[in-house]
Amino acid sequence: MEQRLANTWRFTVNERKFIETALLSDLRVDGRRPFDYRNLTVNFGKEDGSAEVQMGHTHVMGFVTAQLVQPYRDRPNEGSLSIFTEFSPMGDPSFEPGRPGESAVELGRVVDRGLRESRAVDTESLCVLPGRWVWAIRIDLHILDNGGNLLDAANIAALAALMTFRRPECSLGGEDGQEVIVHPPEEKEPLPLILHHLPIAVTFAFFANENSVAIDPTHHEEAVMGGRMTTTLNANGDICAIQKAGGEGVLQSVIMQCLRIASVKAGDITEKIKKAVDSFNTHTALKKIKRHPSSIPMDVDGADSKLREKQKSLVDKKATIPCPSENVVRETKSLDQ
Amino acid sequence: MVGLSLGEKHFIQGGIAQDLRSDGRKRLTYRPIYVETGVIPQANGSARVRMGGTNVIATVKAELGRPSQLQPDKGKVSIHIDCSSTAEPVFEGRGHEELSTELSVSLQRSLLGGKSGSGAGIDLSSLVVVEGKICWDLYIDGLVVCSDGNLLDALGAAIKAALSNTGIPRVQVASSASGDEDQPEVDISDEEFLQFDTSGVPVIVTLTKVGKHYIADATAEEESQMSSAVSISVNRKGHICGLTKRGGAGLDPSIILDMISVAKHVSEKLMNKLDSEIAAAEASEDES
Amino acid sequence: MEFVSPEGLRLDGRRPTEMRQIRAELGAVAKADGSAVFEMGNTKVVAAVYGPREVQNRSQQLSDQALVRCEYSMANFSTGDRMRKPKGDRRSTEISLVIRQTMEACIMTHLMPRSQIDIFVQVLQADGGTRSACINAATLALADAGIPMHDLVTSCSAGYLNSTPLLDLNYVEDSARGPDVTVGILPKLDKVTLLQRISCRLCMTDTTGEYKGIRISTRWINYNEG
Numbered sequence: 001m002e003q004r005l006a007n008t009w010r011f012t013v014n015e016r017k018f019i020e021t022a023l024l025s026d027l028r029v030d031g032r033r034p035f036d037y038r039n040l041t042v043n044f045g046k047e048d049g050s051a052e053v054q055m056g057h058t059h060v061m062g063f064v065t066a067q068l069v070q071p072y073r074d075r076p077n078e079g080s081l082s083i084f085t086e087f088s089p090m091g092d093p094s095f096e097p098g099r100p101g102e103s104a105v106e107l108g109r110v111v112d113r114g115l116r117e118s119r120a121v122d123t124e125s126l127c128v129l130p131g132r133w134v135w136a137i138r139i140d141l142h143i144l145d146n147g148g149n150l151l152d153a154a155n156i157a158a159l160a161a162l163m164t165f166r167r168p169e170c171s172l173g174g175e176d177g178q179e180v181i182v183h184p185p186e187e188k189e190p191l192p193l194i195l196h197h198l199p200i201a202v203t204f205a206f207f208a209n210e211n212s213v214a215i216d217p218t219h220h221e222e223a224v225m226g227g228r229m230t231t232t233l234n235a236n237g238d239i240c241a242i243q244k245a246g247g248e249g250v251l252q253s254v255i256m257q258c259l260r261i262a263s264v265k266a267g268d269i270t271e272k273i274k275k276a277v278d279s280f281n282t283h284t285a286l287k288k289i290k291r292h293p294s295s296i297p298m299d300v301d302g303a304d305s306k307l308r309e310k311q312k313s314l315v316d317k318k319a320t321i322p323c324p325s326e327n328v329v330r331e332t333k334s335l336d337q
Numbered sequence: 338m339v340g341l342s343l344g345e346k347h348f349i350q351g352g353i354a355q356d357l358r359s360d361g362r363k364r365l366t367y368r369p370i371y372v373e374t375g376v377i378p379q380a381n382g383s384a385r386v387r388m389g390g391t392n393v394i395a396t397v398k399a400e401l402g403r404p405s406q407l408q409p410d411k412g413k414v415s416i417h418i419d420c421s422s423t424a425e426p427v428f429e430g431r432g433h434e435e436l437s438t439e440l441s442v443s444l445q446r447s448l449l450g451g452k453s454g455s456g457a458g459i460d461l462s463s464l465v466v467v468e469g470k471i472c473w474d475l476y477i478d479g480l481v482v483c484s485d486g487n488l489l490d491a492l493g494a495a496i497k498a499a500l501s502n503t504g505i506p507r508v509q510v511a512s513s514a515s516g517d518e519d520q521p522e523v524d525i526s527d528e529e530f531l532q533f534d535t536s537g538v539p540v541i542v543t544l545t546k547v548g549k550h551y552i553a554d555a556t557a558e559e560e561s562q563m564s565s566a567v568s569i570s571v572n573r574k575g576h577i578c579g580l581t582k583r584g585g586a587g588l589d590p591s592i593i594l595d596m597i598s599v600a601k602h603v604s605e606k607l608m609n610k611l612d613s614e615i616a617a618a619e620a621s622e623d624e625s
Numbered sequence: 626m627e628f629v630s631p632e633g634l635r636l637d638g639r640r641p642t643e644m645r646q647i648r649a650e651l652g653a654v655a656k657a658d659g660s661a662v663f664e665m666g667n668t669k670v671v672a673a674v675y676g677p678r679e680v681q682n683r684s685q686q687l688s689d690q691a692l693v694r695c696e697y698s699m700a701n702f703s704t705g706d707r708m709r710k711p712k713g714d715r716r717s718t719e720i721s722l723v724i725r726q727t728m729e730a731c732i733m734t735h736l737m738p739r740s741q742i743d744i745f746v747q748v749l750q751a752d753g754g755t756r757s758a759c760i761n762a763a764t765l766a767l768a769d770a771g772i773p774m775h776d777l778v779t780s781c782s783a784g785y786l787n788s789t790p791l792l793d794l795n796y797v798e799d800s801a802r803g804p805d806v807t808v809g810i811l812p813k814l815d816k817v818t819l820l821q822r823i824s825c826r827l828c829m830t831d832t833t834g835e836y837k838g839i840r841i842s843t844r845w846i847n848y849n850e851g
Contacts, residue, residue, distance in 0.1 A: 105718040117802075227730065229820065242806070242822035246726025249816025377750060378667065380702050390655035394749065396702040422696050422745040423654050423673035426681075429696050429745070478701040482671055482747070483654040557656075 011223050019224045023212040028221070030056070034214045035261055040269065042160050042276035048190070049165030053157040056218060057147025059091070062157030063140040064165040068180065071127070071134040079126025079134040083112045083158065085141045092146035103150075110243045111141070111155050114199040114232035118240035121162065122194035128170055133180050135167055137193070148219035151230050155201035156273060163277045166190035198273065199240040200266040203230045204258050206248045213254065215265065231259055233266040341561060349562055353547050360389075360556065365603055367554045370494065372614040374502040375622045382503025382533075384618070386495040389556060390485025395477065395495035397503045401523070402474040404465065412464020412472040416444045418479040418492060425484055439583075440479070443489055447541055447570035447579035448496065458538040458578065459500065466508050471523060473505060486556040489568050493541035494607075498615045500538055502622075504530030539570040539578040540608050542600040546588070551596060553603055567596050571604035628786040628798055636797060637666075644781070644793045649761070651769045659770025663762035666795060667752035672762035674770040676742035685741075690734035695725035695744040697759060703751045705796075720756060727780075727809050727819045728763055733773040742772060753799040754782045756807050760819065778818060780809040 019029055026034055038056035045052065049064035071078060085108040087095040095101070100108070115121060126135040139161065141154045169188040173181045205217035205225040217225055227247025232240040239259065244250070341349075352358050362368070368389040377383035380396035404411060418440040420433035428436070448458045464473040477499070479492045507529040510522075545555040545566040552559065560566075565584030572578055577597065582588070629635055639645070645666030654660035657673035664670075680686040697720045701707060728744060744766065746759045757780040764777045784794045784805035791798060794805055809819030 102718060102722045105715050106722055109715060109719045227818070239822060242820050244817070244820040245723040246728070246730050246809070246819055248730060249811045249814055249818040251816055255817060255820065377702055379705055379750060383702070392654065394700075398702060398707050400707070417701065419701060421671070421700070421747040422698060423657065423660070423671055423747045425656070426675045426743050426745070429694075429743070476701075476707050478707070480700050480702075480747075480749075483656050483660075483673075485656055 011220075015220075016224050019221060020207055020212075023207055023214060028214060028218075030218060034212070035265075037216045037265065037269070038218075040156070040272055042156065042273060044160070044164055044276075044280045049161050051157050051160035051164065053153050053160065055147070055149065055153045055156075055216070057145055058149060058153045059143075059145035059147070060150065060153040060157040061142040061144055062154070062161035063142070064158075064161040065138050065140070066135045066165070066167045067138065068128065068133050068170075068182070069136040071131065075123075076131040077127045077134075078123040080136045081116050081121050081123060081139070082136070083108050083115070083139045083141065085143070085154070087143045090145075091143040095143070095146070106243075106245065107151055107154055108141070110151055110201065110230055110232070110241065111139075111158055113241040113243070114155060114201055115139075115158065115162075118197075118199050118232070118234075118238075120195055120197055120199050120234075120240075122196060125194050126167075128180055129172060129178065132178070137162075137165075137167075146219060148222045149203050149216050152201045152203050152216060155199075155232070156269065159195075159198055159200075160273055160277060162193055162195060163273070164192075164280060166192055197234040197236065197238070198270050199232045199234050200269045201230050201232045202262040202265045202269075203228060204262075206250055206254075208248060211251070211254065213258065215261065229255070229258065231262045233259075233263050235267045235270040237263040237266075341558060345558070346562060349559055350548050353550050353552055353559070356550075358552065358559070362554075364550060365553045365599065367603075367607060367610070368556075370610060370614055372494070372498050372611070372618045374498055374615065374618040380499075381505060382499045382501075384495050384498030384502055384615075386491050386498060388485075388487060388491050388494075388554065390483055391487060391491045392481075392483035393488065393491045393495045394480045394482060395492065395499040396480075397496075397499050398476045398478070399473045399503070399505050400476065401466070401471055401508075401525075404469060404472040408461075409469035410465055411461040412474065414449055414459055414461065414464075414475040414477065416448065416477045416479070416496070417441055418444065418481070420481045420484070423483070424481045440481075440488060440492060443568060443579075443581045444479070444492060444496065444541075446581060447493065447539060447568070458535075458572065460534060460537065463534070464505075466523065467510055471508075471510075484557065486558075486560045487543055487554045490541050490543050490554060490607075493539075493570065494611055497535060497538045497540065497611065498618070500533050501535040501615055502619065503533050505533070507531055536573055539572040540604050540611060541568055541570045541579075542604045542607060543568040544596050544600060546584075546586070546592075551592075551599075567593065567600075569597060569600040569604075571601055571608075573608060575601050575605070577601075626801065628791070628801060629789045633789075635791065637795060641789050642792045645795065649765055651765060657766075657770075659766045659768070659772070661762050661765035661769055663758050663765060665754055665758050665761075665793065667750055668754055668758045668795075669748075669750040670755065670758045670762045671747045671749060672759065672766040673745045673747075674742065674763075674766040674772065675745075676770070677737045677740035677772065678742075680739065680741045686739055689738050691732065691737035691739075692741045693725055693729045693732060693734065693744070694741065695721045695728065695746070695763075697721040697724060697746045697748075699748040699751060699755075703748045720759070723756070723819065723821070724759055724763055727760055727778055728767065730818050731764075731774045731776055731778050731811060732767065733775060736773055742767075751796070753795040753797075754793060754807075756780070756821070757782050757793075757809075760809055776811040776813045778809050778811060780807060780819060782807045 041054045043052040051062045053060045085100060085104045087104045089095050089097050128134060139158050141157060143150055168182050168185060168190050170180050170182045173179050203216060205214050205221055206227040208226040214221060229244040231242050349359055356364050371387040373385040375383060376385045376394060377396050381399045382397040385394045418437050420428045420437050422428040466472055477496055481488055507526045509524040543566055544551040544553055545560060545563045547559060547562045563584055564586035565582060565588055568581045569577060570579040648664040650662040652660055653662040653671055654673040657675055659674040662671050677691055680692055685692055697717045744763050746763055748755050760778055760780040767774060782794050782805060784791050784798060784803050786798060786801055786803040806822040808817060810817050
């Protein structure tokens with residue numbers, strides 16, 4: 001409750017007017033046009049399943065972890081996916097430590113709706129032993145810096161973290177075949193999650209005067225805007241979720257226009273995320289090669305190509321046919337140079 | 338919270354002293370009671386009771402469960418009261434918890450028997466399906482929608498009405514011979530319902546002491562002037578089932594004895610009024 | 626599961642673009658400044674409005690507009706299985722926020738600076754569409770309290786099952802996990818203020834049907850107010 005006030009406090013009438021009038025002539029304070037996104041960079045941590053997203057001043061970190069738990073009684077053969085948000089007071093003085101505030105809950109729920117309700121993550125493949133053990137995937141989203149439009153950034157962070165996450169492989173053993181053996185990553189290569197599609201959140205800000213619309217609002221624009229709409233779409237143009245929680249009323253035609261713009265933006269962002277994830281994956285694959293420098297060159301080639309072949313097939317899910325090993329070697333070499 | 342001026346306070350206190358309260362009632366008269374039954378179709382039984390501005394809903398839900406090991410021949414009943422924030426803005430968030438707990442505990446004391454389960458208004462042994470294995474768990478939920486004083490009496494009345502509205506499905510035990518360890522299989526009929534015997538359920542009469550006198554069915558304004566209040570639950574036989582006292586001020590034992598005899602007298606009228614209201618509500622529900 | 630029969634009727638006998646029976650009653654909570662009960666079929670909610678009044682927590686006071694607060698809660702007995710959740714879980718926090726922002730947009734808050742308006746919504750029975758019912762009830766309660774508003778927000782949900790757009794989903798249809806949307810519109814201004822869509826696939830084909838339904842409810846509410 002207090003959070004929404006803190007944001008509007010320090011705004012003078014002049015500053016408001018400046019932003020609003022600039023928008024009338026399709027200008028924004030940071031030099032973008034109304035339907036431009038800020039620069040997006042996606043970085044990855046050392047471990048699997050951690051991603052850092054920077055969008056303008058907004059800085060969000062996503063972590064994915066998994067745990068073996070008992071499934072819900074009504075869905076015995078499905079894993080679960082849950083999202084937790086952490087608004088650090090470091091990101092914005094208006095965030096208070098402790099219980100998640102309203103905006104934190106809304107952010108979590110919208111990301112959750114985009115990912116879970118649209119069934120982006122294949123939860124059935126997370127089942128180990130029906131009714132007994134399934135993987136529970138937990139996504140933690142940390143807001144490190146609030147420069148506006150946390151939702152889109154958090155959504156991208158969640159996706160990037162999910163795409164790079166690897167869960168340990170496990171198999172059933174024991175006397176009755178009911179015992180779960182979790183293989184450490186040294187023993188068996190960890191498995192990536194199966195993502196059916198990538199739902200991308202695109203946020204629009206509506207301003208009171210003359211129905212101006214802007215995409216990806218900054219912190220300052222958020223303080224001025226009258227309403228907000230977040231649309232979650234994937235690259236195919238399927239709408240996964242929409243959240244427009246009250247605020248300024250908008251004509252139906254404007255909403256349809258926004259959806260069309262959003263589907264284009266969703267395509268662009270998907271490309272960017274995929275590129276970032278690909279380069280991360282090749283990077284980690286390369287690291288693994290360098291781990292055995294003492295081996296005989298001939299052997300390295302044989303063993304490594306196998307390893308890389310595996311990596312490659314994990315990276316590129318579409319490539320169902322395993323590529324010839326020489327190709328992979330050449331590819332990595334060219335990347336090396 | 339009721340904010341009253343000095344004049345208003347004097348008016349209320351003076352009126353009570355002269356046996357003419359601000360809404361025209363005498364000291365021991367109740368406000369008109371309206372009962373509606375079957376207001377929540379999803380529950381096994383439900384009732385809404387209105388007394389002046391006070392508006393409460395009580396529901397009864399029955400679920401099959403296991404009896405506790407100490408009392409294998411008895412079902413379980415739990416009472417839980419919630420105060421909706423619609424009734425009073427201070428109930429927002431966790432603000433309602435104190436009052437909700439107080440009401441829940443008072444009602445449990447008045448309506449449920451002692452630890453052994455004997456003497457309860459609800460016949461717990463009638464809830465057993467298979468001794469030690471299956472019994473009905475009754476969940477009684479109360480909700481205060483609007484509060485204008487005397488919540489306890491209204492909730493007590495609503496629970497009584499809801500219980501008499503409750504139909505518990507008849508249960509057929511399919512295979513009781515299949516081993517001692519297993520839970521026997523049961524077949525729940527969705528046509529035949531057993532009615533409850535609610536004649537033993539007491540009514541609650543709260544006497545609120547304002548100044549030198551005590552009044553029945555106090556409104557929120559009157560309650561703000563109380564020194565102490567005694568809630569007495571009396572059953573049809575005129576026996577006292579529970580007694581709770583709220584408010585810090587001390588009472589002379591002789592006043593309590595006096596209150597008890599008055600409560601017994603008032604409860605008789607209240608019980609009759611309530612029974613006829615419940616019957617009327619049931620009749621109108623059957624018609625519609 | 627089949628949600629629309631070959632004859633084009635739904636499980637409860639409605640046609641695809643037919644709403645459930647709606648009923649509204651003003652002044653259900655005697656103590657509140659404004660209150661309403663709103664029923665859509667088996668869904669039943671009570672809303673109470675307290676205010677405009679003095680701001681309870683001074684630090685929250687706004688010098689140029691009224692402070693609007695909202696709390697959504699579900700009664701223990703409102704769902705089929707008895708709920709044991711405490712107040713203030715993530716879902717109800719989000720719905721509180723949604724209702725608050727929706728109502729804030731239609732209340733003329735600038736007319737009541739330094740004051741506070743509390744909206745409390747209590748779900749008595751949940752049978753799908755509680756979000757919509759809550760918003761409709763809150764609108765009526767605000768109107769009953771005589772709070773100046775730009776327009777009466779009306780809300781309704783719609784879904785898409787068995788390749789048929791369905792208006793005003795009930796619990797069974799809602800839990801089929803098909804795509805569904807909740808829309809809140811300002812009918813006189815013809816603007817959408819609330820829009821929530823859950824689940825993927827298919828575009829906005831079902832909005833038209835829903836629009837029609839909301840019209841009906843609007844007319845009904847106007848009539849009720851008059």
